[in-house]
Amino acid sequence: MYKSSPDHVAIIMDGNGRWGKKRRLSRSEGHYAGSKQMEKIIDASIELGIKVLTLYAFSSENWSRPSDEVNYLMGLPIRFFNKKLPEFMRRNIQIRISGNTVPLPDKTREVLAKAVSSTENNTGIIVNFAFNYGGRGDIVHAAKTLIEEVRNGKISKDDITEERMQQYLYTGDLPSPNMIIRTGGEKRISNFLLWQSAESELYFSDVFFPDFTGEMLAEAIGQQPVNTYLSG
Structure with missing residues (x-):
């Protein structure tokens, strides 16, 4: 329970495909519904005063899904940002990406x-999309970077601390999440922010992400909804 909103909330947006299947729709239609609800969750996060929102959009394990579903998920950011980027600029929202974008x-x-x-100079909420992200890969990436720093003489092995290690993670200078929320009924982390979640509170919801409202987000972090945005 928070007297004020946590600085950083991370969400595993699970259940999109199952939401579609339950309605006799395709998994891709479920992902589209999830992207629309994601817009409302960003709105709700702003209203609740959350400073950083990390959204698990595509995991490094998702490549094993059927090719048509993967292709749809690769196209979704194009449609999303082509539509939303002008609005994000108007609303002073900063976008970050955590993950290995090279194979995309x-x-x-x-x-x-x-x-x-x-959006790098925007000073409002930071919306961090974890895209082609895996927690183990994140740690390996940071470790390799540190090894190169030592090898090139930029730092010594004695300079390697938890704080420096965190700086080389994909999340970089972002604070670790106060709370990780997972929708969809599963009660596991699924290789998400493994280092960063060491002290995070975990919250699990049985609701599929396309039905996860701003009001539910407010309840998860122990806050009262502040306006009608949150029930949308």
Whole structure:
């Protein structure tokens, strides 16, 4: 329970495909519904005073899904940011990306890079999309970077601390999440922010993400909804 909103909330947006299947729709239609609800969760986070919102959009394990579903998920950021980026600029929202973007299709990688560069000077809420992200890979990436720093003489092995290690994670200078929320009924972390979640509170909801409202987010963090945005 928080007297004020936590600085950083991270959400594992699970249940999109099952939401679609339950309604005799395709998994891709479920992902589209999830993207629309994601917009409302960003709105709710702003209203609740959350400073950093991390959204698990595509995990490094998701490549094993059927090719048509993966292709749809690769195209979703293009449609999302082409539509929302002007609004994010107007509303002073800063976009970050955590994850390995190198294997992504060119158009997907380009639109993500544009979203980050266009909003880097915005000073409002930080919305951090974990895209092609895996917690173990994040730690390995940071470790390799530190090894190179030592090898090149930039630091000594004695300079390697938990604080420096955290700086080399994909989340960089972002604070560790106060709370991680997972929707969809599963009660596991699924390789998400393994280092960063060492002291995070975990909150599990049985609700599929497309039905997870701002009001539910407010309840999860122990706050009262502040306006009608949150029930949308």
